Amino acid sequence: MTKRILFVFTSANQTLTGANTGWYLPEAAHPYYILAPHFTIDFASPAGPNPPVDESSVQMFPDDVGKFLEDTDAQKKLSTAKKLSEVNPDDYDAIFYVGGHGPVLDLAVDPVNIQLASKFYRVGKLVAAVCHGPAALVGATDESGKSIFAGKPVTGFSNVEEEQVNKVKDIPFLLEDRISSLGGKYEKAAEPWGPKVVVTGNLITGQNPASAHPIGEAILQALQK
Numbered sequence: 001m002t003k004r005i006l007f008v009f010t011s012a013n014q015t016l017t018g019a020n021t022g023w024y025l026p027e028a029a030h031p032y033y034i035l036a037p038h039f040t041i042d043f044a045s046p047a048g049p050n051p052p053v054d055e056s057s058v059q060m061f062p063d064d065v066g067k068f069l070e071d072t073d074a075q076k077k078l079s080t081a082k083k084l085s086e087v088n089p090d091d092y093d094a095i096f097y098v099g100g101h102g103p104v105l106d107l108a109v110d111p112v113n114i115q116l117a118s119k120f121y122r123v124g125k126l127v128a129a130v131c132h133g134p135a136a137l138v139g140a141t142d143e144s145g146k147s148i149f150a151g152k153p154v155t156g157f158s159n160v161e162e163e164q165v166n167k168v169k170d171i172p173f174l175l176e177d178r179i180s181s182l183g184g185k186y187e188k189a190a191e192p193w194g195p196k197v198v199v200t201g202n203l204i205t206g207q208n209p210a211s212a213h214p215i216g217e218a219i220l221q222a223l224q225k
Helices: 025-035 055-060 062-069 072-079 111-122 133-137 159-164 175-181 209-223
Strands: 004-008 040-045 094-097 126-130 197-200 203-206
Touching: 004 025, 025 055, 025 062, 025 209, 040 072, 055 062, 062 072, 094 111, 094 133, 094 209, 111 126, 111 133, 126 133, 126 209, 133 175, 133 203, 159 175, 197 209, 203 209
Parallel strands: 004 040, 004 094, 094 126, 126 203
Antiparallel strands: 197 203
8 A cells, every 4th residue: 555644834924023934845845756656645734725835935946836836736735735633643654844934933832733743753653854844843742751852863954054044033943952952962964054864763854955855765765664
């Protein structure tokens, strides 16, 4: 039977300063095209259909607009995205959180998402996230109630990268700091914006947009074992 992956997108479209935000185009597109030929993929977000895309990512990654935003199948999945409250974890083999600043604002504190991510992790299903996507996992816990990051090597968008895009004031916390405060062993690429993916058991994290393609490869490898 074909394995199923749930791609989770933010529903947040504004940062704390009122700037546009949403999900980050290549962080959905690149993993999607690696994984779609092999698995069934469904989309979901807290509010359901048509999660908002970050406009800056559309401008910065025009090649992905034609590939993903104008792709008939991807468009249908976005327009019919499930609400997280409608998702049954038993239907999926893996969950993947797309980045963008949005997840720091909504998924990080969404009780439905926290419960969902915890369920996936506790039963040993694959939990993956890229860039700001790991912010969706800051409330997720293992069976003992400990953070799923505690004691584990993890990556995500770095403080330096956040400072370089001048977005520190737009979000309620810095992901690198939060991972460390939860007991995670934060790792990052040698240089800002370099690709970095960390695989720790059934938890896979990627640092930034450049990590979107390699995290897709890591998810593929993990699900084909």
